[in-house]
Amino acid sequence: MPQVLKAPLAVEFPFTRSLGPVQSAFLTGLRERVLLGVKTVDGRVLVPPVEYDPVTADEIRDLVEVAGTGTVTTWAWNHEPRRGQPLDTPFAWVLVRLDGADTALLHALDVPGPDAVRTGMRVRVRWAEERTGAITDIACFEPYDGEPEQPAGHSGEFEDAITGIVAAARLDYTYSPGRAQSAYIHALSDRRMVGERCPSCRKVYVPPRGACPTCGVATSEQVEVGPRGTVTTFCIVNIKAKNLDIEVPYVYAHIALDGADLALHARIGGIPYDQVRMGLRVEPVWTDGSRFPDHYRPTGEVDAEYDTYKELL
Amino acid sequence: MSKEPVAVVGVGQTKHVAARRDVSIAGLVREAARRALDDAELSWADIDAVVIGKAPDFFEGVMMPELYLADALGAVGKPMLRVHTAGSVGGSTALVAANLVAARVHGTVLTLAFEKQSESNAMWGLSLPIPFQQPLLAGAGGFFAPHVRAYMRRTGAPDTVGSLVAYKDRRNALKNPYAHLHEHDITLEKVQASPMLWDPIRYSETCPSSDGACAMVLTDRAGAARAPRPPAWMHGGAMRSEPTLFAGKDAVSPQAGKDCAADVYRQAGIADPRRDIDAVEMYVPFSWYEPMWLENLGFADEGEGWKLTEAGVTELDGDLPVNMSGGVLSTNPIGASGMIRFAEAALQVRGLAGEHQVEGARRVLGHAYGGGSQFFSMWLVGSQPPAS
């Protein structure tokens, strides 16, 4: 059996976030070395702040400055910091209740080892040199044995407040297409298209999925299909898609390869775009170094009758 | 034991726009939820549970809206559920909420769906660079345009029908203060002169990208009796799904859509939808889906849907108005779009649709679909309680 393929897949996108009034004040405050909480209906101060009271659901907007000093309420040791974490040497994740706050903020504590951390210990904010209005404006916390700092009573109003942030997200996967698709991809390297037939409904799937999506049974019987096929339907693409180096207009078609029971999708070339039609007979055009056919071109055969492919639409 | 009748007593939505930079996602959903509560004249304490839906996670990078939004939606200390079904999610979210009331699990449920398309990129979310796979060769329109061509081939519909739908929906949107697109100078000529993006789909026949949220308060018979304004009563609701791609799939008129509609009509005692239903708010992201769904939902025989559109039957003053709100063609916060359809159906039978009210609408269908025509959800609401 051919080897099952595997490859890394990184899903990464710079999502943006509008902050709204409360998060705007909180993050702008960090840029200005001001720590802000929000007062709830029952008078507690939440840091980090939220927009709505967790008990009454009221909208809360009463911002209160709290101190840069506080107390560790609980912690966990991080032996192996990963990319994007606040420190690149082992550190403690801590929940810190800042002086003046009733809730705790999650951050990193810079200490040499777990023996240097305890619940109840006093800590202080270490500000980042460069601050942009992000939680990373607090570089981390550090042990502190001085007097509690006294907040200055900032109103929460700032010149030039930050209203939005970029919240880049990245997920790293190891992707495997599985046995059936791996076999299909191996066959493509010999420029053959090999699908699988369902033992129950006898439909041939290309690419194969290893199971029939309607019968719910495993498939294993390999069936070579094509290479010729019929254009069942298509559209003419007039706008350039990002990251695609194809001149517009071009034809994006559904092609039922001979012997397959489901159309696959591909580009049509070798014919003016406005002469492509349903029923056109086509064959793949391969280029060196590419796993998939670059496009499909007319075979010159007479068009397929509508009745022969209408069930594949 | 029979089911508890379900009533819609509150509807709220945001003014849908291209970008709501002034609010967080929490602020956005709050606005819609608050308006739904105000409509029902209820407070947060009157809500027993919250059911929320949104677009697929990669569409906007919010993985746990139920966690992030619990305080904004007054859900602290209450059950909170999240529903996933791609573009149909707004509809299925409302149905999950309705089922909680029908089953007498909860008396009054807040349901809400949202999306801030401006903070993300849905097209990116649909085209992840999966190893060993050929990249998608066309955008979302490129996925659906070949199906539109197949519909045209199958029915012989003239190629002007799509522009008639877009022209109608954009004019309807002018009567809906919450709609995103308000094209005051729209003409049929302008729609028809708009560039072809994915031939046969023109730019003017595609939906916009919107920020918005929609919420509803659903309640039981006792809750409806206390409601300050007329309720909408649920007469039937159903969901169906099928694979996106499988041998034998009818992409023009999917079986799951037909089955879903048939289930709703059976529950609601609808023998002939064309005769028994007064108006339809359906999920039409590309104009040609109006005639396609008219057939799929049983309002026209196969091959005949476009004739209703062409004859003006689906106009706001027609015999079977379709997409009175302006539809998805005028407003598309994807995660909320299904619920906006359901909410519009409710507003119509409550007589509260304002300038786009269909006179005497007594039974209205709300419809949503999503994925590659993979998920379907629908409800039929009426101005009178269901016959028990």
Ligand SMILES: [Zn+2]
């Ligand atoms: Zn099968």
